[in-house]
Amino acid sequence: MMRITVDGEMEQLNTKLTIDPKLWDVKAGRGIGRSAKVQELNSRLNDIQVILKDHYYDIQRRHGYVTVEQVRNAYMGITQREESLLKLYEQHLEDTKKLVGLSKADPTYKKYERMYRRVIEFMKKKYNITDIPLREIKLSFITDLEFFLRTEYKYSQNTTYKCMKFFKQVINKAIRAGLIYVDPFNGYKISTERVDRGFLTEDELEKMMSKNFASARLNQVRDIFIFACFTGLAYIDLAHLRVDNIQKMFDGRWWIVTHRQKTNTKVMVPL
Known part of the structure; x- marks a missing residue:
């Protein structure tokens, strides 16, 4: 058996390799002796370890983080259709632009576009990634994004609320399309503040x-x-x-x- 552990999460898989228990070093995780059978077994185990590490670093390079499920699926050759955030976001912008002059105003579209640029900047600064699979967006991503808007751009409560509302539209689109099943906004709360605009006497x-x-x-x-x-x-x-x-x-x-x-x-x- 082989065990994959990432950040405390564990998966076990069958290597389909066997050896006499008397010839097995539990601590080293390798066969004992110099027989051809043991040498071949150890070589196969070394290959598996190298393959797993290659998958790990490849996933880390592409996504900026790694889960044990990703490594397991990559090793088993399971490829999932991963829709990325920016790909869907760009489609959302394209659809919105077509509504300008109909049900959307041009200034509104420009706000959508500005938020898109903020999200790109946020991912680069916070996670050092250029995109993220939709199914990997968690509540922490949402709260980190809000914190970024408040600290980097000094957005007020109401401006931040509007920006997060724009972003939620993209997430809702992904949910309706069946690209993600758990809403990362579950448990997230933000409200507007009452503003006294004043008036002329x-x-x-x-x-x-x-x-x-x-x-x-x-x-x-x-x-x-x-x-x-x-x-x-x-x-x-x-x-x-x-x-x-x-x-x-x-x-x-x-x-x-x-x-x-x-x-x-x-x-x-x-x-």
Whole structure:
């Protein structure tokens, strides 16, 4: 029998080799004597040991870590279809890009893309690997990724939450495709913090409205900002506003009729 041990985990396999117990050195794990049969046995055992070590170092080079199951499967010639994280992530980005202009906004896609780059950087710095099989992603990978975002990029609680939410979408895609069976996010918790964004008082708004800036450009910026305050439209919605969006409605008044880019919901604001 041969025993493979990696980080305290053990597997035993039958070598299909036999020897008289009287000719066996238990401590050395080799046959005793110089007979041709013993010499051949020891040579075969040496070959097995070399093969196992080769598998170990090959797995370590490719994945950055080794499990006893990986070594056993490699020795037995069991090859599993291993989908990698980045391969699936790239497919996810490609699918998301096709939805830009339909159900996704371009800024949202850029956030997905940025998180993809953060994951690549994280794996390189933390594990010194360029990719990882999906089935090897554990809870520790998730918590280490969160720690990386907080420490390397000083992300706030809410920014980190959004980034981890983007990453979870990729993991969910892998689960739905049957590429992984245990959700590595099980047991992981992160929540958003309530943020007081503040607001302008009526007096502050009046001061800004009556302020005459030194340049026409700043006056225009002021006008757009005030317009946003009264209409409730986001900057991106104002940037896309066109003459066609100003329409006379049933009450004979002019209204802004548009769609919010972020949610694609219809917005009607009386002027």
